[in-house]
Every structure is written in structure tokens, then in C-alpha cells.
Amino acid sequence: MRISKVTLPLLYCFAALAVTCASFAVAFWRLDHYQVVPALTLDNLRAFLANPASLQAFANSLRLALTVAPVVALGAAATANLLPRLPLVPRIAALVAIGAELLLSYVGFLFGWRTVTSGGRLGLDPELVLRLTYFGLTFPLAFLTCMVRADENAEQELAAARNLGIPILRVAATVSVERFLARFCAAFAVSFAVILMDVFVSPVVTGGFRYTFGSAIVDQLKVNQVPVAAAMTTAGLLLALAVTFAVRVLCRQLGGGLRALALSLGD
Amino acid sequence: MQLNGNGLPLQGLRHAVQFSSIAALCLVLAVPVAGLWMLALVGPGAAADPAGLRFGSVFLDQLDHNFAPILRSLLVGLISATGAVIISAALALQLWFLGGRANTWLLLIALPAFLPPIIVAIGATISFSLLSIYGGLWPIVTAHVFIGAALATPLLLGALKNMAPSLIVAANNLGVPLTRTVMAILFGWHKSTLVAAWLITFAFSWNEFIIAWFVGGTFTTLPVALYQSLASRFDSSTATLALVGWMIALILSAAGLASFARKELRLA
Numbered sequence: 001m002r003i004s005k006v007t008l009p010l011l012y013c014f015a016a017l018a019v020t021c022a023s024f025a026v027a028f029w030r031l032d033h034y035q036v037v038p039a040l041t042l043d044n045l046r047a048f049l050a051n052p053a054s055l056q057a058f059a060n061s062l063r064l065a066l067t068v069a070p071v072v073a074l075g076a077a078a079t080a081n082l083l084p085r086l087p088l089v090p091r092i093a094a095l096v097a098i099g100a101e102l103l104l105s106y107v108g109f110l111f112g113w114r115t116v117t118s119g120g121r122l123g124l125d126p127e128l129v130l131r132l133t134y135f136g137l138t139f140p141l142a143f144l145t146c147m148v149r150a151d152e153n154a155e156q157e158l159a160a161a162r163n164l165g166i167p168i169l170r171v172a173a174t175v176s177v178e179r180f181l182a183r184f185c186a187a188f189a190v191s192f193a194v195i196l197m198d199v200f201v202s203p204v205v206t207g208g209f210r211y212t213f214g215s216a217i218v219d220q221l222k223v224n225q226v227p228v229a230a231a232m233t234t235a236g237l238l239l240a241l242a243v244t245f246a247v248r249v250l251c252r253q254l255g256g257g258l259r260a261l262a263l264s265l266g267d
Numbered sequence: 268m269q270l271n272g273n274g275l276p277l278q279g280l281r282h283a284v285q286f287s288s289i290a291a292l293c294l295v296l297a298v299p300v301a302g303l304w305m306l307a308l309v310g311p312g313a314a315a316d317p318a319g320l321r322f323g324s325v326f327l328d329q330l331d332h333n334f335a336p337i338l339r340s341l342l343v344g345l346i347s348a349t350g351a352v353i354i355s356a357a358l359a360l361q362l363w364f365l366g367g368r369a370n371t372w373l374l375l376i377a378l379p380a381f382l383p384p385i386i387v388a389i390g391a392t393i394s395f396s397l398l399s400i401y402g403g404l405w406p407i408v409t410a411h412v413f414i415g416a417a418l419a420t421p422l423l424l425g426a427l428k429n430m431a432p433s434l435i436v437a438a439n440n441l442g443v444p445l446t447r448t449v450m451a452i453l454f455g456w457h458k459s460t461l462v463a464a465w466l467i468t469f470a471f472s473w474n475e476f477i478i479a480w481f482v483g484g485t486f487t488t489l490p491v492a493l494y495q496s497l498a499s500r501f502d503s504s505t506a507t508l509a510l511v512g513w514m515i516a517l518i519l520s521a522a523g524l525a526s527f528a529r530k531e532l533r534l535a
Contacts, residue, residue, distance in 0.1 A: 008361045009372045012354070016379050016413060019390040026393050036397070101296045103520050105474040107494045108513045111506060112299030115306040136298065145381060148421075190381050197383040199477065204498065214385055226393065233389050 020237075027231035036226055044231035054216045054232065061213035062239070065195040068134045072142050073188035075135075077180055080146035102140035109137060110204040117205065126209040133205050134195050141194065142187035173262030181251040189244040197236050303513070306506035329508040336492035339404075340473055343488055346408050348469035351415025352461060356453055358416065359423035364432050373421060380417035387414065388481035395482060402484015410478045415468035422467070422527065426460040427452075459526045466523030470516040 030039045048054050083091055104112075113136070116122065117129045124132075161171045199214035208215075213236060220229040330337070358376060362369040379387060391410045400406060430452070438448040453461060476490035483491060489512060496505040 008357050009376060012358060012416065013372075013375045016376075016417075019394050019413070020382070020386060021390075022394040022397065023386070023390045036393075097296045099520070099524070100300075100517055103470060103474065103513070103516050104296075104299060105490055105509065105513045105516065106476045107490045107497065108303050108509045109299045111306060111497050111509065112302030115302035115506075116298050132298075136296075141381065148377070193386075194383045197385045199385055200494075217385065217389070221389075221392075226396070229389065230393060233386060237386060 023230040023233045024237075026227055027234040029227050029230075031225065031227055034224060044227040045235065047225075047228050048232050048235065053211070054213075054220075057211045057213045057216035058232075058236075060210045061196050061198075064130065064134060064210070064212070065192045066243075068131050068138070068195055069188050069192040072135055072138050072191040073184045076139060076142035076146050076187040076191075077183040079143055080183055081176075081180060098140050098143050101136070102144065106200070110200055113205050126206045130202060130206050130210060133201050134198070137198075137201065138191035138194050142191045145186045145190045146183040148186070170262045173258045177258050178255045181255045185244070185248045185251050188247050189240070192243055193237070193240040196240055197233070303506055303510045307510045329504055333489060333492050333496075333508060336487050336489045339486060340489035343404065343407050343411060343479070344469045344472040346404075347411035347415055347472040348465050350408065350412040351419055351468040352465045354412065354416040355419035355423055355464060356461065358420045359427055360449060360453075362420070362424050363427040364435075366432065369424065373424060376420050377417050379414050384477040385481075388478045391478065391482050402482065403486050406482040406484075407479050407486065407488065410482055411468075411472045411475060414475075414478070415471060418471060419464035419468050422464050423457070423460055426457050426527070430456065459529065463523035463527035466519045466526075470520040470523070473519075474513065474516045 026036060027044055028040050028042070029036050030041050030043060031037070079094070083094060086094065110133075113129075113133050117124060117133075157175065158171060161175070197214050197217075198212060199218055202208055202210045202212045203215060213232070217229050217232045217236075220226075220232065362372055362376075365372065387410060391406060395401070395406045434452070435445070435448055439445060474490060475488075476494060479488045480491050480494065487495070489508075493505055493509045493512070497509070
């Protein structure tokens with residue numbers, strides 16, 4: 001029997017999807033005598049929406065994600081754009097810093113931040129500490145996402161445009177901005193989802209200054225309300241997808257507008 | 268707008284932006300690392316603590332105290348890294364044959380590495396509980412193999428793309444069995460890439476906390492033990508072990524990336 005070329009990738013993707021879909025499916029199941037029973041009910045979602053503490057946690061995490069993720073995405077996209085133009089030594093230093101931070105154990109990262117900021121040592125507002133921690137936590141991943149989105153021919157295309165005498169502003173508005181926005185969207189999606197669903201940053205770094213969505217999900221798991229926790233995870237994932245889609249549409253509109261403006265100025 | 272000879276606007280502004288972005292990056296990295304050093308050497312109160320001067324003996328004490336979690340982490344890391352590299356080698360070989368269509372598949376395969384860990388952790392917890400598996404070594408290993416393969420496949424595919432897939436057809440036409448050709452490609456040409464992928468997935472597994480915390484149950488790995496210890500006692504001696512553990516992961520990953528980079532440079 002001849003094995004298709006896509007059998008293994010298909011199997012791997014199917015298994016990954018099955019694990020993600022497990023929480024999606026259980027969100028519609030019900031709990032019967034401490035056992036999860038297959039059903040098709042919206043009671044779990046209702047239980048989440050009827051719980052003021054969970055909704056408050058959701059609002060807290062959403063506010064944090066909406067304020068921090070754009071800054072992270074902007075920084076990551078800008079760094080990814082600048083990095084190839086840097087001299088060798090700073091480029092290697094920046095890559096080493098990002099790599100080391102990406103590898104810094106989550107536990108080490110949290111307790112390191114806590115040591116520096118605990119007891120008002122730096123005199124910073126706890127809200128700012130929380131935001132800075134999320135920035136540090138998600139920046140390397142957002143940067144990596146930007147590098148995955150990197151276009152190998154970008155530099156050569158820009159050089160060719162310059163050699164052909166096309167005005168730099170027109171090149172920037174038509175090519176560079178579009179690439180920057182594509183990287184921005186990818187970095188935003190990753191950092192938004194991670195911040196929205198994070199569990200340990202608030203309790204460890206700020207001593208639970210803000211009750212976050214991830215902590216609310218864990219609390220539901222602790223009292224064995226697995227379907228409610230699954231419903232909350234699904235709601236978070238769907239919201240992250242919806243916000244990412246909205247940002248992508250906005251970025252496309254912005255990119256299209258700038259391109260039209262640049263072309264009209266050129267004519 | 269003032270333009271320089273290359274048509275780039277305001278060279279000074281560009282340098283300022285470059286400098287500030289790298290400075291911000293280093294600051295963001297410096298805070299947690301400095302914090303861990305402070306915790307390990309000085310203690311949570313930031314007051315001079317003689318324990319800081321006994322770094323070696325504190326480390327040995329903690330090593331003895333956390334011996335079982337260290338062994339468990341080593342076991343999880345060894346099995347996960349080996350499993351992830353085997354799966355990612357098979358995936359990379361199939362994607363290599365796909366040519367231009369490989370990028371879409373690669374994006375789907377790499378997706379678990381970019382998802383928030385809690386989604387993978389809760390999905391895995393629910394999947395295993397549906398199979399009546401509650402905690403232990405294998406749930407952690409399975410989840411780590413998935414994420415490890417998502418990390419290692421792009422690395423291996425990147426290396427394989429330096430060779431033409433027609434090589435396999437040519438070898439086949441010359442009568443060389445497929446298995447032997449594949450083995451020669453993987454363990455001959457791309458041995459250093461395999462080592463790099465193994466070291467990076469091992470470092471990931473060694474450091475991974477959230478999935479191990481959710482699906483591990485009573486099977487406590489080193490990051491989970493450190494979290495429990497630091498959250499309850501927040502003492503400097505545990506931080507010593509956390510710092511050393513991170514440095515081990517960093518050295519392993521740096522060795523892996525250096526081995527990969529050397530191979531890429533040689534091919535270039």
C-alpha cells in the first residue's frame with residue numbers, strides 16, 4: 001500500500017486539533033455525579049455568564065490584553081524590521097537576548113520579576129508591574145512570530161525599488177507598511193491570546209492584585225467543574241480569534257488606504 | 268524629509284530607534300534574570316544574607332532535597348525530546364517531498380507552539396480524563412512531544428530544504444533502498460540538525476511548567492516542585508536551583524543552535 005505524502009502531517013494536525021477540540025466539545029457536555037456526560041447543553045456557558053466573579057476576571061484580562069498586546073506587537077514588529085539592518089554585533093546581542101528570554105523558565109521569570117518588584121521596591125504601580133511583566137513574557141514569542149512571517153526577498157525588493165528610482169515614501173506606503181502590518185497582526189494574535197488566558201502572572205508577581213480569567217478557569221477546575229472550565233476556555237479562544245480577525249481587517253483597511261493614498265500622490 | 272545617500276530617512280533617528288529597542292529588550296530580559304540572581308544570592312528581603320555566600324552548599328542542599336523531581340524532569344525530557352525528534356523527522360521528510368505546498372502544512376504543525384499553554388493543557392487534561400488517565404509520566408510526555416515536534420519540525424525542514432528531493436528518486440533508480448537513503452540523509456548529512464533539534468526540545472521539556480502543572484497530577488517535575496516551593500516559602504535557596512536549571516536549559520539550547528548554525532554555514 002502506498003502511503004500518501006500528506007498522511008503524517010494530516011495525522012499530526014488531526015491529533016493536535018482533537019486535543020484542542022476536546023475542551024470545545026466538553027464545553028457542551030454536562031456534569032452528572034462528578035462524571036462528564038456527553039450532551040448538547042449551553043448550561044456551562046450560562047453558568048460562566050451568570051457568575052459575576054468570572055465575568056469580572058474576564059473583563060480584567062480583556063482590558064490587560066487589549067492594552068498590552070498592541071504595544072508588544074508594535075515593539076516586536078519594529079524589532080523584527082530593524083534587526084536585519086543592524087551591524088553584526090548588536091544583531092547577535094539582540095538575538096541572544098531574545099533567545100535567552102524565550103528559554104527563561106516561566107517559573108524563573110515570574111519569581112525573578114517578583115523579587116525585583118515586590119514590596120514596592122521600585123515604587124511602581126501594581127497595574128504597571130502587571131503590564132510590564134506581560135510585556136516581558138510575550139515579547140519573545142511575538143518576535144518569533146514576526147520572524148516566522150519574515151519575507152526572505154523583502155530587502156532585495158526594497159533595494160530594487162530604490163535602484164529603479166521609485167520614491168522612498170511610495171515604497172514605504174505600498175510595500176513596507178503592508179509587511180509591517182502583516183507582522184503586527186501575527187504578533188498581536190499571539191500576545192493577545194497568551195495574555196488573555198494567562199494563569200500565574202497576577203497571583204505570583206502582584207500577589208493577586210487583579211483576578212484574571214486564567215485564574216478563574218483554574219478555580220473552576222479545582223472545584224471539579226470541568227465543563228464550565230472548558231466553556232470558559234472555548235469562550236476565551238473564540239474571543240481571541242474574533243479580536244485577531246477584527247485587527248486583521250482593520251490593518252488591511254489601513255494598508256489599503258495608505259497604498260491608495262501613495263499611488264494617488266505618485267500620479 | 269531629510270534623506271541620506273541610500274534614500275533612508277534621518278539616519279540619526281534610525282540609530283536612536285535601534286538603540287532604544289535593543290535597550291528595552293535587554294531591560295526586559297535583565298529584570299527577571301537579575302531578580303533570580305538577587306533571590307538566589309541575597310534573599311527576598313534584599314538584605315545581605317550570608318546564605319548568598321554559600322551558593323555552592325545551598326545548591327547542593329537543594330539538589331539533594333529535589334532529587335526526585337530532577338530525575339522525573341530528566342526522564343520526561345529524555346523521552347519527550349527523543350519522541351519529538353522522531354516524529355518531527357518523519358514530518359519534515361514528508362513535507363520536504365511536498366515542495367511548495369509544505370509552508371501551509373508547516374504553519375498548521377507549528378501552531379501548538381504558539382497557542383497559549385493553558386489551551387493545550389486543559390485540552391490534554393480533558394482528553395486524558397476521558398481516557399481515564401489521571402496524571403503521571405505519559406500525559407506530560409505526550410503533551411511535550413506534541414509541542415516539541417512543533418518546535419523541531421521547522422528546524423529540520425529548513426535543513427532538508429538545502430537538498431533536492433530528487434536525490435531520493437536518483438538513489439532509488441540506482442538501486443539503493445529507500446530506508447537506507449533516508450537514514451543516510453538524516454544521520455549522515457543532517458546529524459547536527461537532529462542533535463540541535465533534540466537539545467532544543469529537551470531544554471523546552473526541562474523548563475516547561477504550565478502543562479506539567481495541569482496534567483502531571485502527583486508526578487511533580489522540577490519546575491512544578493520549584494513553583495510549589497517558591498510560592499509557599501519564597502526563599503533564596505530554592506531560587507538557586509531555579510537559576511541553575513535555567514542556565515542548563517540555556518546552555519543546551521545554545522549548543523543546539525550553534526551546532527545548527529555551524530552546519531548551515533558549512534552548507535552555505
